[in-house]
Amino acid sequence: MKKTTIAAMAASAAAATAIVGGVVSPAFAGNTSCTAPYWYAWHRTCTTGTIGPNSQHKIWISVSACKGSPWRVWDTGTGVTIASGTGSLSSKAIGGLYGTYQAKLTEACWRDSIALAS
Numbered sequence: 001m002k003k004t005t006i007a008a009m010a011a012s013a014a015a016a017t018a019i020v021g022g023v024v025s026p027a028f029a030g031n032t033s034c035t036a037p038y039w040y041a042w043h044r045t046c047t048t049g050t051i052g053p054n055s056q057h058k059i060w061i062s063v064s065a066c067k068g069s070p071w072r073v074w075d076t077g078t079g080v081t082i083a084s085g086t087g088s089l090s091s092k093a094i095g096g097l098y099g100t101y102q103a104k105l106t107e108a109c110w111r112d113s114i115a116l117a118s
Contacts, residue, residue: 030051030052030117030118031051031115031116031117031118032048032049032050032051032102032103032115032116033048033113033114033115033116034046034047034048034103034105034113034114035111035112035113036069036105036108036109036110036111036112036113037110038110038111043107044105044107044108044109044110044112045104045105045106045107045108046104046105046108046113046114047102047103047104047105048102048103048104048114048115048116049102050076050100050101050102051100051101051102051116051117051118052099052100052101052118053097053098053099053101053118054118056095057095057096057097057098058093058094058095058097058118059073059093059094059097059101059116059117059118060091060092060093060094060116060117060118061073061083061089061091061092061093061094061103061114061115061116062089062090062091062092062114062115062117063085063087063088063089063105063112063113063114063115064088064112064113064114065086065087065088065105065108065109065112065113065114066087066108066109066112067086067087068086068087068107069086069087069105069106069107069108069109069112070084070085070086070105070106070107071084071085071086071089071103071104071105071106071108071114072084072085072103072104072106073094073101073102073103073116074101074102074103074104075097075099075100075101076099076100076101076102077099077100078099082094082097082101101116102116103115103116
């Protein structure tokens with residue numbers, strides 16, 4: 001097969017997976033996540049990549065973490081924390097955003113994770 005045919009097939013498959021039962025799934029501008037590693041017994045930490053908000057100026061934060069595991073989300077341009085907490089957070093939307101954002105787990109339990117989506 002030619003490269004162009006493979007690329008066209010991949011694009012068609014991606015478009016098909018966006019439609020489920022005739023309903024178009026919500027489009028996310030992007031997402032990023034990280035999971036705390038197993039091999040560090042202390043100071044387990046992870047930091048997500050950088051993400052911008054969607055066209056409605058929102059991002060969603062999801063955290064799966066031990067009860068006492070601290071996390072935070074901040075504006076990478078200004079350093080201002082826009083959300084923080086300890087333990088799990090099923091999902092929270094934050095609006096009014098115009099910058100780029102990252103999230104970090106500190107002092108995490110093994111397999112704690114944090115995700116940002118826009």
